[in-house]
Amino acid sequence: MAENISNLKQALLAGDHKRAQTEAVALKSQGMSIEDIVRLGIQPAMEALDSKCTVDQFNLLEIMLTGRAVAAVAKELFPEVSQPPNPKATVVVASLEGDIHDIGKNILRMVLIVHRYKVVDCGKDQAVATVVAQVQAENAQALCISGLITSVIPKVRSVRAALNAAGLQHVRLLAGGAALKQSNAEALDVDYVGQTAFDGAIWLEQFWGETS
Amino acid sequence: MNSVERILATLRFGQADRPPVIPQIFAHAAVLKGLSIEAYVSSGEIAANCQLEALKRYQADAVFAALDVCVESAAVGCEVEYRQNIYPAVTRPAFEPDTDFDSLQVPDPATAKRMPEVLKLAGNLRQAVGDETLVVGVVQGPMTLAIQFLGMETALLLSHDDPERFKRLLDFTTAVATRFGQAQLAAGAHVCLVFDPAACPELVPVPFFTDWIGPRIANIFRDFKAAGASANWLHIAGNALPILPFYQKIGADIGNFDYTVEPENLIAAVPKALCLDGNIKPLAFVEDTPDMIEAESCRLIDSFASRGGFILSSGCEIPPEAKPENIEAMVKAAKRACFQHG
Numbered sequence: 339m340a341e342n343i344s345n346l347k348q349a350l351l352a353g354d355h356k357r358a359q360t361e362a363v364a365l366k367s368q369g370m371s372i373e374d375i376v377r378l379g380i381q382p383a384m385e386a387l388d389s390k391c392t393v394d395q396f397n398l399l400e401i402m403l404t405g406r407a408v409a410a411v412a413k414e415l416f417p418e419v420s421q422p423p424n425p426k427a428t429v430v431v432a433s434l435e436g437d438i439h440d441i442g443k444n445i446l447r448m449v450l451i452v453h454r455y456k457v458v459d460c461g462k463d464q465a466v467a468t469v470v471a472q473v474q475a476e477n478a479q480a481l482c483i484s485g486l487i488t489s490v491i492p493k494v495r496s497v498r499a500a501l502n503a504a505g506l507q508h509v510r511l512l513a514g515g516a517a518l519k520q521s522n523a524e525a526l527d528v529d530y531v532g533q534t535a536f537d538g539a540i541w542l543e544q545f546w547g548e549t550s
Numbered sequence: 551m552n553s554v555e556r557i558l559a560t561l562r563f564g565q566a567d568r569p570p571v572i573p574q575i576f577a578h579a580a581v582l583k584g585l586s587i588e589a590y591v592s593s594g595e596i597a598a599n600c601q602l603e604a605l606k607r608y609q610a611d612a613v614f615a616a617l618d619v620c621v622e623s624a625a626v627g628c629e630v631e632y633r634q635n636i637y638p639a640v641t642r643p644a645f646e647p648d649t650d651f652d653s654l655q656v657p658d659p660a661t662a663k664r665m666p667e668v669l670k671l672a673g674n675l676r677q678a679v680g681d682e683t684l685v686v687g688v689v690q691g692p693m694t695l696a697i698q699f700l701g702m703e704t705a706l707l708l709s710h711d712d713p714e715r716f717k718r719l720l721d722f723t724t725a726v727a728t729r730f731g732q733a734q735l736a737a738g739a740h741v742c743l744v745f746d747p748a749a750c751p752e753l754v755p756v757p758f759f760t761d762w763i764g765p766r767i768a769n770i771f772r773d774f775k776a777a778g779a780s781a782n783w784l785h786i787a788g789n790a791l792p793i794l795p796f797y798q799k800i801g802a803d804i805g806n807f808d809y810t811v812e813p814e815n816l817i818a819a820v821p822k823a824l825c826l827d828g829n830i831k832p833l834a835f836v837e838d839t840p841d842m843i844e845a846e847s848c849r850l851i852d853s854f855a856s857r858g859g860f861i862l863s864s865g866c867e868i869p870p871e872a873k874p875e876n877i878e879a880m881v882k883a884a885k886r887a888c889f890q891h892g
Contacts, residue, residue: 398706398753398754399706399754399758402706403707403710406707438639438641444702448703487636487637487869488832488833488836488869489636489869520809520831520832
């Protein structure tokens with residue numbers, strides 16, 4: 339069984355979703371509990387990925403492959419559940435009105451799913467009021483705004499006030515994307531500006547990570 | 551010394567009267583003239599007039615025969631959304647994972663969607679500036695086109711699951727970039743910049759660039775030189791430091807570096823044969839003051855003073871809503887270097 343757990347971790351880190359799924363099936367058939375497969379297999383693999391990926395060194399392709407492998411194993415272990423089992427928190431991601439580009443938002447969504455957050459994708463080109471309503475409806479703990487174009491910055495600056503007006507002062511507010519990462523948290527009136535999607539996810543981990 | 555002579559001398563590490571200065575201005579030229587971004591990206595004639603007005607105002611060393619990053623995508627059939635004051639964006643890729651990449655037709659730049667407008671833009675600019683100011687054409691690089699044509703997630707997963715099929719897609723996107731760039735050179739561009747932000751190490755591992763993308767860009771550059779390009783210019787936005795040392799080997803004469811790359815690290819990593827351009831933070835042109843831009847420009851010029859081979863520029867495109875006085879400050883800093891060193 340120890341060999342299968344080691345194989346599962348290796349398959350997850352290599353992004354080999356088929357082999358990861360096979361190893362998870364083998365572990366289940368050997369009688370290992372689902373909780374132990376998550377605790378001894380998936381969790382250490384994610385921690386290894388965390389330590390490998392820094393602001394200076396990560397690439398989206400490897401993260402996507404690991405994310406797909408984790409999703410394949412999760413589907414094997416929790417076939418009835420569409421979102422990650424026991425999500426750490428609910429996070430709304432959005433691009434604001436005037437920004438019709440969504441590559442950055444989609445990258446962040448994938449990275450957060452890999453980190454076992456429930457992600458509600460509000461879409462691109464969304465009014466601040468719509469995004470805030472979505473945060474309220476989902477009872478989300480964090481809101482992540484991605485921006486590719488600098489002209490959207492004035493809208494980003496209005497989000498915190500809109501959250502406060504809706505009684506959502508407790509919601510963590512993260513900004514990122516090619517345009518927004520050139521600014522800073524104070525100038526944007528947000529809690530943090532992620533230099534990469536992974537940097538943003540690591541920042542969220544201080545509130546909802548395994549060791550927080 | 552005119553702008554073309556100044557740039558060619560700089561990229562050969564020869565004696566120039568001052569550092570060349572090239573603000574990366576596209577739709578900012580339209581805003582400067584009181585026109586919408588949509589008007590700029592829709593007409594080569596309008597875009598040329600805007601670029602020439604911007605040249606008159608800023609007196610920089612180059613003009614750009616570029617509309618936006620979706621010209622090639624629209625030409626192969628991607629769905630593209632246009633808005634009045636935002637750059638176009640691809641909303642639906644043209645291809646599916648099971649598309650037969652071998653049977654695709656490379657778009658004809660003379661007829662395909664907005665490609666002829668880019669050719670008109672290049673032609674009008676060259677006619678207006680002759681060989682006094684550098685006319686820079688732009689194509690999207692093979693990796694960026696692959697992601698636009700197929701969708702980011704699908705393209706990246708295909709590269710892992712079926713590398714041979716993905717390489718055939720890259721061969722197609724390479725052919726699209728080559729043909730479009732050759733047409734721009736024939737229309738009047740002195741050089742054709744390859745813009746490939748999706749080749750950045752933040753998206754794909756370094757060996758992905760050195761083994762798959764780099765050799766294809768090398769072929770593009772070889773064909774551009776054969777078509778008369780004065781130089782080859784590679785622009786990969788983001789933290790491209792790990793791959794910048796390879797640029798010269800694949801035929802680049804100029805390599806752009808974005809604001810996240812520190813000049814000191816770059817100088818240590820890159821062969822002296824590669825001319826470098828960069829790297830003022832684009833948002834600074836919107837939010838900073840002219841004094842701040844001038845100080846940053848001087849810092850950059852000083853950083854490269856002993857190395858040479860440096861073009862003062864922005865790290866990436868200057869946002870359309872940038873303050874004109876900030877762009878003027880950058881140009882002023884380069885021209886002041888003339889009085890100090892000339």
